[in-house]
Amino acid sequence: MxxxxxxxxxxxxxxxxxxxxxxxxxxxxxxxxxxxxxxxxxxxxxxxxxxxxxxxxxxxxxxxxxxxxxxxxxxxxxxxxxxxxxxxxxxxxxxxxxxxxxxxxxxxxxxxxxxxxxxxxxxxxxxxxxxxxxxxxxxxxxxxxxxxxxxxxxxxxxxxxxxxxxxxxxxxxxxxxxxxxxxxxxxxxxxxxxxxxxxxxxxxxxxxQGKINELPIKLKKTKVLTKYFNYLVLLKGDQTIIQQRKGNGIWRNLYQFPLVESDKNLAEADFLTHPEVKKLLQEDFKKVNLFNKKSIKHVLSHRKLMVKFWLVQVEEFPEAFSHNDFETISTADIHSYPVPVLIEKFIENFNFTK
DNA sequence: AATGCGGGGTA
DNA sequence: TACCCAGCATT
Missing domain, CATH: 1.10.340.30 (Hypothetical protein; domain 2)
Structure with missing residues (x-):
């Protein structure tokens, strides 16, 4: 041949x-x-x-x-x-x-x-x-x-x-x-x-030999880890806070809203008592409400993310967000930042200008 | 040698 | 669902 x-x-x-x-x-x-x-x-x-x-x-x-x-x-x-x-x-x-x-x-x-x-x-x-x-x-x-x-x-x-x-x-x-x-x-x-x-x-x-469906042979299936992401979408007039992801993990150098990972799905009551959330927000917010009642499931090749977006209305941004990691931006400019598809979809669904 | 790294199309 | 896509870098 x-x-x-x-x-x-x-x-x-x-x-x-x-x-x-x-x-x-x-x-x-x-x-x-x-x-x-x-x-x-x-x-x-x-x-x-x-x-x-x-x-x-x-x-x-x-x-x-x-x-x-x-x-x-x-x-x-x-x-x-x-x-x-x-x-x-x-x-x-x-x-x-x-x-x-x-x-x-x-x-x-x-x-x-x-x-x-x-x-x-x-x-x-x-x-x-x-x-x-x-x-x-x-x-x-x-x-x-x-x-x-x-x-x-x-x-x-x-x-x-x-x-x-x-x-x-x-x-x-x-x-x-x-x-x-x-x-x-x-x-x-x-x-x-x-x-x-x-x-x-x-x-x-x-x-x-009738082996078309058996070849090629592959070995490993990557195991998919489930993680729970809570994004804090801070709202102060037409301003919000974003941060650039660092380190070697997923979405390196892309932007996102401030993120709190939890070991399980957080109900609204759990959210405000979560230590990391308390540390970030203190008592310095007017109102918190959950954007999506049901977690958004975002599946990657090696990870399953269960995601909630928490809308946090504030008079002033809490002290913790004055740290270098965070950037205060006008919501009108949010489209110019590179973000994961997950975040992009939220931005499209949540009309910041209203 | 094994693992982490995205998102979407296909059956 | 599960699989797979004109793979590479890192450990």
């Missing part, structure tokens, strides 16, 4: 028309690849269009503030990608005079660029025969070649990478890499793949 030829033939007649397929400019390819890490094309596409519109060159991206980059990234998730993107843009613009590295080895040194992304850029932009291995590749190869090694085990990572390197068309690595990913995304799908019209049907181990 000529695997790469069948694959590229399929690709030439089935590929989608996508904006980053019209260029080999490494800046645009890099941008698209970072955005598409663990992200579907349909979800990333509008962000790609906005970023290329707003930042036509790596210099434009480098000169922007991190806050602006995060704001434009808002809703795409995995925000470390945006911070690394900005860091690398500054590095390329300032240290490399705007010229991206042109080999796999050098590309991989860039922050936010791992094995997959370095391979993608090197092959697409510079014709280097290095094979990409993403979720699509694991699925296609495990099925066609009947490989039951767990894909994210140390052994699996090496085995699939080696096989991909063996299969790549060294004359057209760009077409091969994009072909196998496109084939996985459109044809050899996780559920209900189109085996009936598959060019590999005769050669596909999984199909021949």
């Amino acid at each position: 000529n695997f790469s030829k069948l694959l590229i033939d399929w690709y030439l007649s089935n590929q989608r028309e996508l904006p980053w397929r019209k260029t080999k400019n490494p800046y645009y390819i890099w941008l698209s690849e970072i955005m598409l890490q663990q992200t579907r094309v349909a979800q990333g596409l509008p962000y790609y269009l906005r970023f290329t519109e707003e930042f036509p060159t790596v210099f434009d991206l480098a000169e922007a503030s991190e806050e602006k980059v995060l704001k434009l990234w808002q809703g795409l998730g995995y925000y470390s990608r945006a911070r690394n993107l900005h860091f690398t843009a500054k590095y390329v613009a300032e240290e490399l005079k705007g010229e991206f590295p042109n080999t796999y080895k050098e590309l991989k040194k860039l922050k936010g660029v791992g094995d997959y992304t370095a391979s993608a850029i090197a092959s697409i932009c510079f014709n280097e025969p290095v094979a990409v291995v993403d979720g699509n590749v694991y699925r296609v190869l495990s099925r066609v070649f009947g490989i039951d090694t767990p894909i994210h085990s140390t052994e699996g990572i090496k085995e699939f990478k080696a096989l991909a390197e063996k299969l790549i068309d060294k004359e057209q690595p760009s077409a091969y890499n994009q072909a196998i990913m496109e084939f996985g995304a459109l044809h050899c799908k996780p559920k209900n793949p189109y085996c009936i019209s598959c060019p590999f049907q005769q050669n596909c181990e999984a199909f021949q």
Whole structure:
């Protein structure tokens, strides 16, 4: 079986028309690849269009503030990608005079660029025969070649990478890499793949052995932790208080309302007696009422958040909020801050201007 | 070698 | 629901 030829033939007649397929400019390819890490094309596409519109060159991206980059990234998730993107843009613009590295080895040194992304850029932009291995590749190869090694085990990572390197068309690595990913995304799908019209049907181990639904083998399921979030939405005329998240946890550098975590769901009576809440508010408020009676369930890949927004009307902001961590802002300006989708949805629902 | 990190589409 | 998406950094 000529695997790469069948694959590229399929690709030439089935590929989608996508904006980053019209260029080999490494800046645009890099941008698209970072955005598409663990992200579907349909979800990333509008962000790609906005970023290329707003930042036509790596210099434009480098000169922007991190806050602006995060704001434009808002809703795409995995925000470390945006911070690394900005860091690398500054590095390329300032240290490399705007010229991206042109080999796999050098590309991989860039922050936010791992094995997959370095391979993608090197092959697409510079014709280097290095094979990409993403979720699509694991699925296609495990099925066609009947490989039951767990894909994210140390052994699996090496085995699939080696096989991909063996299969790549060294004359057209760009077409091969994009072909196998496109084939996985459109044809050899996780559920209900189109085996009936598959060019590999005769050669596909999984199909021949009826193992399509068992491959690829994955090991671990990430356990989802439940947490209880209480946001304090302080209201003083048209002013409120926000804070920027610090540390290494979720939503780093994004903004939110002052947050109190609790170990369980808080009823209205519990809220005012919670030690952290008492510490923040003292007695310095007029009225507290709960915005959402039922907790909002916000599910992330590794976490389930049960969230309540508490509206706190004050004459003056309590002393605790004069700390550096907090910023007093006009509610009219709240839309300019990068926030998690959870907060954005609240802002949309709660009309600050009324 | 294992874990943390978002949000949304799909069946 | 559960799964998975053009993965990477950190420990």
